Amino acid sequence: MSAAAGLSARLADGSRRLRDSVPAILQVTVTAVAAYAFAVYVLGHDEPLIAAIVAITALGFVRDARPIRVLETVVAMTLGIALAEVLLLAASPGLLQYGAALALTLAVARLVSANAAFAIAAAVQCSLVMLVPAPAGGPFVRTLDAVVGGAFALAATAIIPRDPRRTAVRDGRRLIDEHVGVLGELADALRAGRTDAAGRALSRARATQPLVESWTASVDSGLAIARVSPFVRRSRFDLERLLVMCSGLDLATRNLRIIARRIEWVLRDGRPRPEIADVHARIATALALLADSLRDVSAQPVARQAFSEIARHLDPAAILPDGPVGDRNTITALRPYLVDLLTATGLELDAARSLLPAD
Secondary structure (H helix, E strand, O other): OOHHHHHHHHHHHHHHHHHHHHHHHHHHHHHHHHHHHHHHHHOOOOOOHHHHHHHHHHHOOOOOOOHHHHHHHHHHHHHHHHHHHHHHHHOOOOHHHHHHHHHHHHHHHHHHOOOHHHHHHHHHHHHHHHHOOOOOOOOOHHHHHHHHHHHHHHHHHHHOOOOHHHHHHHHHHHHHHHHHHHHHHHHHHHHHOOHHHHHHHHHHHHOOHHHHHHHHHHHHHHHHHHHHOOOOHHHHHHHHHHHHHHHHHHHHHHHHHHHHHHHHHHHHHOOOOHHHHHHHHHHHHHHHHHHHOOOOHHHHHHHHHHHHHHHHOOOHHHHOOOOOHHHHHHHHOHHHHHHHHHHHOOOOHHHHHHOOOOO
16 A cells, blocks of 8 residues: 555544544533533532543543443542542642552452443542642532532433434444455455455454444443433434344354355365355345445345345255355355344344255
């Protein structure tokens, strides 16, 4: 890749990242300003930095914007602040006192939560309290500011929610597009009899797990937000449908890696296999219909019908009447993959299996 092409790719990635982050930027900005303003103008606190910091950190840019995740971050930060302020009442600020406070905060946080990020969030706030001069207002004013920032962050998940459906659809599209890409590369490798091309497809298939995890997190997070926010409650039906689709695609992704690994091994003899390539190409075409159903529920039955037609004819003996056992096993490996794709369209597992020809 040339330097110009690399720069263009980085700019494209940056533009996409910025576009995807606009809702989070607006949510975090409004919440932090509101929390700071409340602490100043309602509570009369002098420079309530903690209120803004807690609001910003609790919301952040993380994919998982569930209220429970926001609450966990708020509790961690408030715990760190409160413990530090208690120690400051007992001893004056100093390096040894800071070390003792930090160790105690980390120990208590690890006792309270198994999440390592919980302990780090608490430790950061403890450090801020111990090392930065205290504002006017007496003891625990910063703890109160943390509660204000946390309350505003929790309220923002319901009042200024990010669009959970948009994020879930985008993440689902990326995973399905990878399936289409891998199947396309496998079809090309089968037509040319090239094991190196199949190896590249296998590497691509093995790199899909982060996409599965991102989609799962965005769907789970979206459902949690839809349950508490009246502004996005109408997205709940689509998110529940996407949850079913995500579960099916999770299993399908694991089977895709098995398929790619088998093809990479079979092609070591360098012999083209156009019949098997055609089957992979047809599945890729049907997957494009499934991708359309992410946004348009009316496309889901169309995708199901397309997968059903492929499944009904997925008979290794019929596709390769004179083919060797290894080639027929390559077709056989597609059968559980098709079942997973059919369940992703909402079809029951037994109904999906019944579409396959008898062994």
